[in-house]
Amino acid sequence: xxxxxxGFLLAATVKIVVVFSVWMIAIxxxxxxxxxxxxxxxxxxxxxxxxxxxxxxxxxxxxxNFLKEETWPKWVDQPLFLLAPLMSxxxxxxxxxxxxxxxxxxxxxxxxxxxxRFTYQGPIPMVVADLPIGLLFILAISSLAVYGxxxxxxxxxxxxxxxxxxxxxxxxxxxxxxxxxxVITVFILSGNVTLSEVVAAQQxxxxxxxxxxxxxxxxxxxxFAETNRLPFDLPEAEAELVTGYHTEYSAMKxxxxxxxxxxxxxxxxxxxxxxxxxxxxxxxxxxxxxxPSVARCxxxxxxxxxxTGFFLLFYIWVRWTLxxxxxxxxxxxxxxxxxxxxxxxITVIGLVVWGAERVGVALAPVLIGLNLVATAGLLWGLDRxxxxxxxxxxxxx
Amino acid sequence: xxxxxxxxxxxxxxxCITRRSPVASALWLVQTxxxxxxxxxxxxxxxxxxxxxxxxxxxxMVLFLFVIMLLNLGRGSATDMRGWTGRLVxxxxxxxxxxxxxxxVRSPLASPLQLPAGTLSRVAQEQGVVAVISDSLFRxxxxxxxxxxxxxxxxxVGAVVLAKxxx
Numbered sequence: 277x278x279x280x281x282x283g284f285l286l287a288a289t290v291k292i293v294v295v296f297s298v299w300m301i302a303i304x305x306x307x308x309x310x311x312x313x314x315x316x317x318x319x320x321x322x323x324x325x326x327x328x329x330x331x332x333x334x335x336x337x338x339x340x341n342f343l344k345e346e347t348w349p350k351w352v353d354q355p356l357f358l359l360a361p362l363m364s365x366x367x368x369x370x371x372x373x374x375x376x377x378x379x380x381x382x383x384x385x386x387x388x389x390x391x392x393r394f395t396y397q398g399p400i401p402m403v404v405a406d407l408p409i410g411l412l413f414i415l416a417i418s419s420l421a422v423y424g425x426x427x428x429x430x431x432x433x434x435x436x437x438x439x440x441x442x443x444x445x446x447x448x449x450x451x452x453x454x455x456x457x458x459v460i461t462v463f464i465l466s467g468n469v470t471l472s473e474v475v476a477a478q479q480x481x482x483x484x485x486x487x488x489x490x491x492x493x494x495x496x497x498x499x500f501a502e503t504n505r506l507p508f509d510l511p512e513a514e515a516e517l518v519t520g521y522h523t524e525y526s527a528m529k530x531x532x533x534x535x536x537x538x539x540x541x542x543x544x545x546x547x548x549x550x551x552x553x554x555x556x557x558x559x560x561x562x563x564x565x566x567x568p569s570v571a572r573c574x575x576x577x578x579x580x581x582x583x584t585g586f587f588l589l590f591y592i593w594v595r596w597t598l599x600x601x602x603x604x605x606x607x608x609x610x611x612x613x614x615x616x617x618x619x620x621x622i623t624v625i626g627l628v629v630w631g632a633e634r635v636g637v638a639l640a641p642v643l644i645g646l647n648l649v650a651t652a653g654l655l656w657g658l659d660r661x662x663x664x665x666x667x668x669x670x671x672x673x
Numbered sequence: 674x675x676x677x678x679x680x681x682x683x684x685x686x687x688x689c690i691t692r693r694s695p696v697a698s699a700l701w702l703v704q705t706x707x708x709x710x711x712x713x714x715x716x717x718x719x720x721x722x723x724x725x726x727x728x729x730x731x732x733x734m735v736l737f738l739f740v741i742m743l744l745n746l747g748r749g750s751a752t753d754m755r756g757w758t759g760r761l762v763x764x765x766x767x768x769x770x771x772x773x774x775x776x777x778v779r780s781p782l783a784s785p786l787q788l789p790a791g792t793l794s795r796v797a798q799e800q801g802v803v804a805v806i807s808d809s810l811f812r813x814x815x816x817x818x819x820x821x822x823x824x825x826x827x828x829x830v831g832a833v834v835l836a837k838x839x840x
Contacts, residue, residue, distance in 0.1 A: 408802045
């Protein structure tokens with residue numbers, strides 16, 4: 277093997293192992309954060325016995341699930357019953373592979389005894405696989421995650437699970453469309469589908485949350501629906517469906533659903549940060565775009581972690597704040613509000629980009645002004661005089 | 674690599690048409706579609722591969738499963754092909770398909786479809802994988818593309834009218 281190939285293999289292996297380990301630990305912390313966060317919001321203590329502040333609680337839970345009995349209900353379709361947790365676990369883990377999480381590291385050139393020379397020319401991109409299809413890979417793979425839930429619902433041979441599975445497939449198909457359409461405007465501005473290009477485009481201009489606020493709102497709402505989180509957790513709905521599709525699961529098989537849910541949440545948080553909040557970009561400075569160095573990599577990694585962590589907290593915050601939708605309301609929102617708004621927004625953004633190129637004005641200020649108006653209109657339209665106007669009416673009364 | 678995915682695709686297709694349970698058939702079909710996506714990647718057509726997974730494996734097959742579950746088709750339903758006439762018709766159609774495939778394999782490729790080796794990956798490097806497709810789709814083949822979309826729209830409207838007599 278040439279030193280180049282060895283260097284590439286070494287870099288790839290280290291990236292895969294490190295990212296996977298950090299990811300699994302982050303998922304553990306996310307479950308802990310959810311339980312502590314919900315306890316905080318409900319004025320309880322939450323798990324605080326195992327380890328400092330209950331930090332080792334996820335380890336104890338994992339151990340418990342390892343040792344529990346695997347139950348096989350009598351009428352289940354056995355191969356599919358086993359396949360379902362895998363089908364939801366694997367897609368949720370591999371989607372993170374294409375998200376760039378820090379500024380590139382400098383290449384290396386060193387020699388080890390016995391193993392020989394390792395070289396890596398040029399900067400090492402801090403992403404596990406910088407695929408040319410980038411975001412489309414995430415959309416494609418995450419559209420497979422629905423199989424896990426659907427199969428779990430079907431193979432369990434239980435009415436509650438079945439209803440959960442049916443609800444979930446309807447919900448995920450509806451909101452995938454809004455999710456995909458809201459991302460198209462990002463592609464229009466960045467001109468490419470690879471996520472590293474999306475980050476670079478935001479470094480050149482502004483964060484897309486300013487330029488594409490409506491798309492951000494649509495993406496955020498669809499992301500909640502895609503990950504089956506409150507206010508859209510209809511497939512689980514413990515009050516009516518006894519937690520829906522995983523009612524019949526126990527021990528490690530249940531654990532895999534649980535881990536998959538949090539992995540999906542973390543990926544979605546990272547994706548929101550990358551698409552609309554500049555990814556690993558540090559705001560108000562051009563320092564992070566300089567030549568690759570270890571300090572830049574560490575600082576941008578911190579920036580990325582902070583943004584992702586914020587959206588993780590936001591997920592938990594929303595879960596314990598908003599009540600659940602009714603299923604017809606959910607479908608109505610998806611098809612009658614999100615879809616037309618997303619389509620109209622693509623048209624508007626396309627026209628504005630085309631017009632600005634024609635006239636030759638700077639795109640960013642125009643888009644920001646347009647979005648202030650559009651977002652205000654969207655919020656007003658969604659509110660339909662319930663909260664904003666309602667509060668004023670109450671004050672007047 | 675090609676033979677691995679080709680074998681997976683053909684195996685999945687065989688399992689799809691031989692399984693009794695509709696859900697199992699649908700899942701084997703997903704495997705076939707997924708292997709086809711892998712073959713697209715081997716052909717340097719990553720964008721087509723992503724679309725294949727997104728549209729076929731991700732959306733259409735989920736709808737299939739949804740309908741199967743909604744109608745609650747049990748395990749082991751009867752087949753449409755019954756008796757000798759059915760089998761004869763199936764055999765004739767199968768032979769016709771084999772002949773067509775044989776002719777297609779034997780005939781030379783049309784010249785616009787022939788590219789020197791490595792062209793695709795070079796163009797993808799220069800323009801990005803999506804631009805390659807969209808350029809020819811929205812410039813060279815714009816009219817056929819639009820006609821197809823109108824055709825699909827007509828099909829959707831027709832399906833709705835057939836399904837819902839009283840709107």
